[in-house]
Amino acid sequence: MQRLSRTSAWPVHGRQGIQVLEAQLQACSPIPLMGKAGLATAQLALALAPYAQRIWVAAGPGNNGGDGLEAAMHLHQWGKAVRVSLLGKAQNLPADAHAAWQRAQAAGVQINSELPASWLEDMGPLDLCIDALLGMGATRPLSCEMQTWVQAINRCPAPVLAIDLPTGLNPESGQLLGDATDTALLVQADHTLTFIAAKAGLFMGHGRDACGQIWLDCLGFRDGISVPPPQALLNDSKPRPIKRHASHKGSHGDVAIIGGEAMAAHGMGMTGAAVLAATAALHAGAGRVILSLLSGQHAESVPPDLMQREWQRLDLEKLHVVCGCGGGQTVQSVMAEVLRRSGQLVLDADGLNAVAQDDKLQVGLRQRTDAQPTVITPHPLEAARLLNISTTEVQSDRLKAAQNLADQLRCTVVLKGSGTVIAAPGQTPRINTSGNGRLAIGGTGDVLAGLIGARMAQGLGAFDAACTAAAQHGQLADDWPPNKALTASRLAQRLA
Ligand SMILES: NC(=O)C1=CN([C@@H]2O[C@H](COP(=O)(O)OP(=O)(O)OC[C@H]3O[C@@H](n4cnc5c(N)ncnc54)[C@H](OP(=O)(O)O)[C@@H]3O)[C@@H](O)[C@H]2O)[C@@H](O)CC1
Ligand SMILES: Nc1ncnc2c1ncn2[C@@H]1O[C@H](COP(=O)(O)OP(=O)(O)O)[C@@H](O)[C@H]1O
Numbered sequence: 233m234q235r236l237s238r239t240s241a242w243p244v245h246g247r248q249g250i251q252v253l254e255a256q257l258q259a260c261s262p263i264p265l266m267g268k269a270g271l272a273t274a275q276l277a278l279a280l281a282p283y284a285q286r287i288w289v290a291a292g293p294g295n296n297g298g299d300g301l302e303a304a305m306h307l308h309q310w311g312k313a314v315r316v317s318l319l320g321k322a323q324n325l326p327a328d329a330h331a332a333w334q335r336a337q338a339a340g341v342q343i344n345s346e347l348p349a350s351w352l353e354d355m356g357p358l359d360l361c362i363d364a365l366l367g368m369g370a371t372r373p374l375s376c377e378m379q380t381w382v383q384a385i386n387r388c389p390a391p392v393l394a395i396d397l398p399t400g401l402n403p404e405s406g407q408l409l410g411d412a413t414d415t416a417l418l419v420q421a422d423h424t425l426t427f428i429a430a431k432a433g434l435f436m437g438h439g440r441d442a443c444g445q446i447w448l449d450c451l452g453f454r455d456g457i458s459v460p461p462p463q464a465l466l467n468d469s470k471p472r473p474i475k476r477h478a479s480h481k482g483s484h485g486d487v488a489i490i491g492g493e494a495m496a497a498h499g500m501g502m503t504g505a506a507v508l509a510a511t512a513a514l515h516a517g518a519g520r521v522i523l524s525l526l527s528g529q530h531a532e533s534v535p536p537d538l539m540q541r542e543w544q545r546l547d548l549e550k551l552h553v554v555c556g557c558g559g560g561q562t563v564q565s566v567m568a569e570v571l572r573r574s575g576q577l578v579l580d581a582d583g584l585n586a587v588a589q590d591d592k593l594q595v596g597l598r599q600r601t602d603a604q605p606t607v608i609t610p611h612p613l614e615a616a617r618l619l620n621i622s623t624t625e626v627q628s629d630r631l632k633a634a635q636n637l638a639d640q641l642r643c644t645v646v647l648k649g650s651g652t653v654i655a656a657p658g659q660t661p662r663i664n665t666s667g668n669g670r671l672a673i674g675g676t677g678d679v680l681a682g683l684i685g686a687r688m689a690q691g692l693g694a695f696d697a698a699c700t701a702a703a704q705h706g707q708l709a710d711d712w713p714p715n716k717a718l719t720a721s722r723l724a725q726r727l728a
């Protein structure tokens with residue numbers, strides 16, 4: 233069993249991949265995998281709450297419930313007061329889970345079909361709750377009874393350990409089952425012990441809030457097992473480029489930020505986004521950073537280290553261009569040239585909206601050569617516009633949406649949001665695990681775009697630059713002092 237850390241590129245599998253692995257693991261295991269899963273759950277419960285005496289296991293009608301029954305048996309045998317609430321009839325349990333129920337009964341575990349309200353008074357306050365209601369078999373919206381049980385778990389003041397995944401979570405998308413929107417229908421766990429392999433939904437959307445700390449038990453994985461291609465890898469945080477002694481400002485690349493329409497049609501200046509991207513590139517260590525405001529004006533009160541120049545005077549072929557941050561409508565008029573000439577390119581926000589609205593610009597983006605690496609950084613709505621689908625469709629399969637965009641537009645894609653996905657043609661997508669809801673404020677995306685530009689300028693390829701930048705951007709937010717406001721400008725200044 234391992235605590236999932238950010239230092240390894242763990243493979244992520246969907247239902248099919250898990251089934252293939254499961255069949256092979258079962259074939260070479262003398263005991264049912266459920267026995268291993270139940271024992272691992274009980275061991276983790278003991279490690280997490282060594283002084284827990286009163287433990288409630290909410291067991292569902294399938295094999296996830298079977299894991300819970302196995303765990304209950306071990307915890308009972310180790311001297312804990314364990315109660316199992318079984319949702320459904322024991323005779324309807326699948327074979328392995330039924331065998332687990334028989335063993336638990338024979339060992340003397342108290343199993344009934346009541347929620348704690350009816351028996352809590354005799355038992356005293358609970359010390360731990362184990363969510364064994366639903367796992368990988370969860371495909372449809374929660375039944376009414378299941379909803380009541382999920383709410384009972386969430387009302388329980390004790391810490392919650394979810395088996396395989398928190399009940400109510402779609403393990404592939406990280407959305408709620410059946411596209412529900414009420415997060416009361418999702419178990420909020422403190423820890424989740426997942427089996428065989430990581431699943432994408434644990435790291436995206438609601439998964440990040442619901443899982444708590446994630447643990448993985450591969451249930452006896454060993455060499456010789458043939459592993460299907462993973463859907464994705466977790467994005468491990470890579471070291472940043474090192475600046476060598478024998479270097480000069482020209483060695484670290486020139487970044488140009490094109491954006492910041494001065495007065496948009498609605499009368500608001502939008503220079504802030506471009507300044508944020510430029511500040512981020514500067515602090516991330518780009519050799520030189522040039523700010524090109526689309527108004528043609530010079531911005532006041534920007535760091536003195538920034539150079540300012542009209543975009544028409546930029547030597548685009550030699551530059552690492554970050555285009556679109558606060559570009560408004562004006563950016564449309566520069567896009568064709570930026571796409572054709574920029575040496576390396578990061579395209580964000582209004583630059584992406586311009587491409588979505590214009591087929592010719594899409595062709596221009598696709599036609600960029602291998603010598604002109606490109607990263608696009610859409611949030612889900614921008615990705616939806618580019619793919620001509622709804623945001624809900626993007627969010628229901630973020631891995632597929634990012635890969636489709638990468639293949640269609642022949643570039644690296646950073647699909648932002650909770651569980652940022654980095655995809656590129658011919659690459660296994662990465663799911664970024666750093667970052668949190670404090671980043672959900674205006675301007676942090678501009679900081680990310682500038683950071684990617686700086687990493688490309690320092691010599692990383694487009695995909696590596698995107699992965700490294702996403703990991704660092706999220707990590708900064710994770711390390712942010714809880715009592716200090718996180719703002720985009722402070723984030724940009726904390727980069728190194
Ligand atoms: N197989 C193995 O080797 C191993 C499996 N392992 C464990 O098994 C888990 C997968 O087990 P599983 O396939 O039985 O599915 P599971 O999540 O228990 O749910 C199925 C039951 O729930 C019901 N149900 C579904 N959705 C519902 C809803 N929304 N609301 C209400 N009910 C709903 C569904 O009913 P149905 O839809 O069929 O009518 C069926 O009765 C996996 O996550 C891991 O924990 C480990 O032991 C390792 C080895
Ligand atoms: N809940 C979240 N968890 C992790 N990262 C998030 C979350 N919400 C937003 N982010 C990150 O914050 C940034 C927001 O970017 P974006 O939506 O483009 O905003 P803006 O254009 O205002 O800068 C992205 O890097 C995104 O991945």
Ligand SMILES: [K+]
Nearest residue numbers: 363366395397
């Ligand atoms: K569960």
